[in-house]
Amino acid sequence: MFSAYTTLFRTPGAMKFSLAAIIGRMPVSMDSLALIFIVVAASDSYALAGALSATASIVVSIAMPYWARVSDRIGQRALLIRVVPIKLIGMSIFLALVLNHAPTWTWFISIIVAEATSVNLGGLVRRRWLHILNPDKTTTAEDNTDRHLVNTAYSLEALNDEFVFIAGPIIATACATSIDPSAGLIAGMLFLVVGAPLFALQSATEPPASPKREIDPHPHVIKRKSLQAIVLPTLFIGGFFGAVAIVTVSFTDELGHKSQSGLLLALWASGSACAAILNGLIKWRISHAARFIIFLISLTLLSIPFHFVHSISWLAIALFFNGFAIAPLIVSAYGVAETAVPSEQITEALSWVIAGMPLGGAISSATAGWVIDTYGAQTAYWLPLGFMTAALVATLPYFTTYKGLIGYSSQHD
Secondary structure, three states, rough: OOOOHHHHHHOOOOOHHHHHHHHHOHHHHHHHHHHHHHHHHHHHHHHHHHHHHHHHHHHHHHHHHHHHHHHHOOOHHHHHHHHHHHHHHHHHHHHHHHHHHHHHHHHHHHHHHOOOOOOHHHHHHHHHHHHOOOOOOOOOOOHHHHHHHHHHHHHHHHHHHHHHHHHHHHHHHHHHHHHOHHHHHHHHHHHHHHHHHHHOOHHOOOOOOOOOOOOOOOHHHHOOOOHHHHHHHHHHHHHHHHHHHHHHHHHHHHHOOOOHHHHHHHHHHHHHHHHHHHHHHOOOHHHHHHHHHHHHHHHHOOOOOHHHHOOHHHHHHHHHHHHHHHHHHHHHHHHHHHHHOOOOHHHHHHHHHHHOOHHHHHHHHHHHHHHHHHHHHHHHHHHHHHHHHHHHOOOOHHHHHHHHHOOHHHOOO
């Protein structure tokens, strides 16, 4: 039953780069929360912390596709040894400025510089899986034997993402509250210091660089409608994630159980983790695009029960089952992106899948805060459903594109 996962674990070098990628992307789930801890401790202003967090999210959304394109051009190792040191220096400067109570405008400048060098390590590791499981994307001879393994690998990384988003906030909170407000951000930097070099050192599994073609160059990936059809809905999905998180914290606070908010969000991620494991075992006979639409609808429907919960226990159940649609949805989105572009542009395409999520999260966090203050947390649970409805509506302009993608032969999926 688990033969596909066994094959992945036995693939030479695979577990080394996958584990390194887990360590290296821990800051993704830690930095935003850790930033809030240190800024609030230094300024006693949640508004300033929120503004800095939103600014960082916007910069990350812009930076990730750019660095993914550079990775396709010069290679993953060459990118990481250039960019990661700049990121660490930028975060160190930000820390120094905050701790020494420098003018707040300098905090914004430093966080912009630091986040401008953010690399989507999740995209890099998925590109590496594709390379070692399907080294020649220009042929279809390997489709029947290897494409299921690619789906399993993407599902494994979705499971790893859930681990990151369960463990990261817990570690950041523990460090910031038990050691020092700045310790959460420092812990994230340490994970990056260890994980990124370990990942870069795995040269045997690194996909080859693809220098820019001067003759008959490929158009920018975002110009492809098949990729746009995924990127626009995922922006609103990012808004859904952000809204659920902040409304859940507020809901538990209203019931006098704010300390349980972390456990509830962990249950949400656990539901997604279970779905990721199951998704990797299934040999799908329908296209990635069809699965994306199915799980997009499923996640929307599974958001409705939030409006009928009035206790922590029922909210826990609703969150757990809501999570069941998340991992398969993201895996399907990556699948559409990967098959939409030539091999020379895959990393950039994979990065675009989640590039809009931080932006959507920033928008939803600000909106959710206002709705909670004005109408209460129970009413604010309409916001996640609203974002998912918007994600569904965002697919309508690409009806013809989806029709073509869904009709794509399953042997190529």
